[in-house]
Amino acid sequence: MHSAPVDPASSTPAAPKGSAERPSERRDGDGLHEDGAALLDADGPGGFLGATMAELAKVVWPSRQQLFSESVAVILMVGLSAAAIAAIDRFYGWLSHLVFR
Numbered sequence: 001m002h003s004a005p006v007d008p009a010s011s012t013p014a015a016p017k018g019s020a021e022r023p024s025e026r027r028d029g030d031g032l033h034e035d036g037a038a039l040l041d042a043d044g045p046g047g048f049l050g051a052t053m054a055e056l057a058k059v060v061w062p063s064r065q066q067l068f069s070e071s072v073a074v075i076l077m078v079g080l081s082a083a084a085i086a087a088i089d090r091f092y093g094w095l096s097h098l099v100f101r
Helices: 044-058 065-101
Strands: none
Touching: none
């Protein structure tokens, strides 16, 4: 019978291949995630607000130019999609009018 390999740095068995823990699930004894982010107690409104503010601090906000160009791209794609759907709708409406007159 095979036993799990032991990690030499600690006396705990090493995780089997292909079953690596996700970093968000690992917690050190110092109250920090592996990536250095503080573990916040999300119990209650204060903890929720603190966790929300910590997450918002990680956000990379777009520049004004990037926001404008991507907004224009979205508006153009929505317009093109609406035009394509309207054209297909008119075609099928015309076709059904010919068939079912």
